[in-house]
Amino acid sequence: MQKLRLQGLMPVVERLYQLDSQQGLRLLETWLLDRLKSQPPANSRITTIVQAIGELQLSPQQLGATLGFTRRTLERKLKREVGVTPGxxxxxxxxxxxxxxxxxxxxxxxxxxxxxxxxxxxxxxxxxxxxxxxxxxxxxxxxxxxxxxx
The missing domain is CATH 1.10.10.60 (Homeodomain-like)
Structure with a gap:
């Protein structure tokens, strides 16, 4: 599995050398978003949380309270499942x-x-x-x- 991830990353890394820093960051952002979209959701509840935060429907504190989590628990779960914090x-x-x-x-x-x-x-x-x-x-x-x- 790790080898497959690296194979998909290698063309991106090779292209980074040809780009300035802003273009490189955009390329990495696009690649990461494409990877996230292509991954099957680990948990529909986590997917709902990510969408709610991404659409700015609720603050992380409000969302955590709605789901019965503390803010910190929500942060840990998202960091583990998605790789980013609610903030x-x-x-x-x-x-x-x-x-x-x-x-x-x-x-x-x-x-x-x-x-x-x-x-x-x-x-x-x-x-x-x-x-x-x-x-x-x-x-x-x-x-x-x-x-x-x-």
Whole structure:
């Protein structure tokens, strides 16, 4: 099983040498998401939890309370089953929602930040840059210029 995982990873690793750091991170993210999608769900309850957190329906604390878990128990179960914590799922869900908002609307960054659950634009910009390695404004500018070139 380990050998199969590494065989699927080797073409990705070889390609990483040809890319800059941002492109490499996107390639790894895409590969990991594809791997997660191709894996049969270990437990339908865990799948439901991941979807609920990913869609920002409930906070990890609320979801844990609903399921009869403490926040810590929920974190341990998700980390063991999925490999990420509820906080990481929320961060990536917000990032994906923000990416969509940056490209699909002309709303100011402050509005997008509030819609994605950030306290203010500064918090949004910092979190976005931490995960995406570029500011929201730079992301919007880069992606829109790619769209209009095509």
């Amino acid at each position: 990481q799922l929320v961060a990536y869900a917000r990032l994906n929602r923000a990416r969509h908002g940056l490209l699909a609307t002309t709303l100011p960054l402050t509005e997008i930040a509030l819609q994605c659950g950030y306290y203010d634009q500064a918090h949004f910009t910092h979190a976005f840059q931490t995960l995406a390695y570029e500011t929201p404004a730079a992301y919007r500018k880069r992606k829109l210029s790619q769209i209009y070139k095509a």
